[in-house]
Structures are given as C-alpha cells and as structure tokens.
Amino acid sequence: MSSHHIVRDDQEPALIIANGAPCDAELLGQLLEWSPLVIVLDSAMERVAKLGIKVDVLLGDFDRDFDTEYYKQTQYPIEIVHTPDQEKTDLEKAFDYLIERKIPAVNVVWATGKRADHTITNITNIVQYRNRLKIVILDDHSKIFLLPNKFEKWYPADTIISLIPIGNVNGIHSKNLFYPLQGDSLTIGYRTGSSNHVVLDGIVTIEHQEGDLLLMECFD
Structure with missing residues (x-):
C-alpha cells in the first residue's frame, strides 16, 4: 500500500482509520490518494503499519503499554496526540482534533464490523457533530452520512x-x-x-x- 498524496489547502477530506473490520484495499487506496491528512487510532496502528501506509497523526489513550517511540521512528515525521479522556471514544477524540484544526470534512474507514457495540456507537455518534464536521463512514457495503434538512x-x-x-x-x-x-x-x-x-x-x-x-x- 503506497503512502498518500498531499492535497493543497486541505481541499479534500481527511481520513481516519479506526479499528473495525478492514475494507477492500482498492477503497482504502482511493481514499489515501486524495487525503491531505491521515489519522490512525492507536488500536489500529499495528495493522496499518503492516500495510505500509504513511500516517500523519497517531491518536489515542495509548494504554496496554503502547510503544509510541517505535512509531516516532518508523513513521517520522508523525504527530503523536495523547487523548486520555475516558468519557469519549477514540473516534470522537479524532473528530474533535479535526475540528480544532478547522478541517471541515473527514472520511472514516474500519469503523464498522467486528464488535457490534463499536459499530453502533461509531455510526450514531456522528450526529453530535452536525454543523461542525462533515463525516462520511465507508466500508465495502455502505456509505453513511448525516442528512441536512x-x-x-x-x-x-x-x-x-x-x-x-x-x-x-x-x-x-x-x-x-x-x-x-x-x-x-x-x-x-x-x-x-x-x-x-x-x-x-x-x-x-x-x-x-x-x-x-x-x-x-x-x-x-
């Protein structure tokens, strides 16, 4: 899997890779090609690294003896964002990070499949970001987004x-x-x-x- 392109002025949506079921390599490659910023949640980082994907931001609470120093070296330059708040999911924290950076839109992959509680939470939680961040969740079978009126x-x-x-x-x-x-x-x-x-x-x-x-x- 090749690294992503840099798109001028954040004109294209950022990309978040969560830790659900993987999507088809072609879909992931298409999204990577046009994403100005790639954020990976810590729980998925090992899987992503094995695909040879260049990551811009690694985000999470880094529990379970997570080795951030290893990825600082192997993914240099990379921004490490520690988000210990247990009141939010790591995906919500990634959305908050994008809002703070004034990035208006994001595609999300690997957010469905595997655990049903994670899938339901990831899909339903996007409603709280109405008017702050345009979120699209994609997998091999669906494209999901919140409708305007x-x-x-x-x-x-x-x-x-x-x-x-x-x-x-x-x-x-x-x-x-x-x-x-x-x-x-x-x-x-x-x-x-x-x-x-x-x-x-x-x-x-x-x-x-x-x-x-x-x-x-x-x-x-």
Whole structure:
C-alpha cells in the first residue's frame, strides 16, 4: 500500500482509520490518494503499519503499554496526540482534533464490523457533530452520512438507499424513491426507512423537518 498524496489547502477530506473490520484495499487506496491528512487510532496502528501506509497523526489513550517511540521512528515525521479522556471514544477524540484544526470534512474507514457495540456507537455518534464536521463512514457495503434538512443528489436507478433515524425524525418527504415518504415520521427501533431504492436515474430529494436522519448508500 503506497503512502498518500498531499492535497493543497486541505481541499479534500481527511481520513481516519479506526479499528473495525478492514475494507477492500482498492477503497482504502482511493481514499489515501486524495487525503491531505491521515489519522490512525492507536488500536489500529499495528495493522496499518503492516500495510505500509504513511500516517500523519497517531491518536489515542495509548494504554496496554503502547510503544509510541517505535512509531516516532518508523513513521517520522508523525504527530503523536495523547487523548486520555475516558468519557469519549477514540473516534470522537479524532473528530474533535479535526475540528480544532478547522478541517471541515473527514472520511472514516474500519469503523464498522467486528464488535457490534463499536459499530453502533461509531455510526450514531456522528450526529453530535452536525454543523461542525462533515463525516462520511465507508466500508465495502455502505456509505453513511448525516442528512441536512434538505438533501439532493443524482443517483442511478435501483441504488439502494436506507434512511435510519437516530431517535425520532419528523416531517420526512422524498422524491424519486420507490417507497415514497410524504410527511412521515421514522423512529429507531420502531420504523425505519431501510432498503428503499431509487426509481429512475436522476435527482433524489429527501427533506425532513426535525431530528437526526442518516442516509446509507448500500451496495450488495
């Protein structure tokens, strides 16, 4: 796996590599090629280093006798960020780091799979960063992000789209989805918009009045 390119003025999203299930090497390579900044959580660093990836920031609480000196030498120059706060996950701490650096957007890989509690937490926690950081979580089967109150995007017909509410979401309207939403409400655990799909090649519009609504572009 080659090292990433440096993109001028942080015009492209940063990349966070968490510690869930690995994604396809081609997806990871595409993201690395255009990421101006690569952050790796300490729990994933050994796996990442074995892939030959150049890391810009290593972040975590560094428990379990983690050897930061080794990576200072083998990944030089690298920024080591110690984040001992146990009230937040390491992924949340990485988001906070990007906000402090005024980086507006990030892609996240290796954040799903393996432990179900980590997957659910990583996906649902992105809602707290609304209006502060644009977050996209990717794996081999999904692209997940938080919707603004009005969302429009071109999709090819039959693209699988799932709408997952975090809590309760009201006043949802859609256009160009097979199962239309017309002022509907969705509530996690009771009614979600899973496994909808695009009717025709063209713009899909999704609007909602209140609540936190995730969109998942799904690939079987």
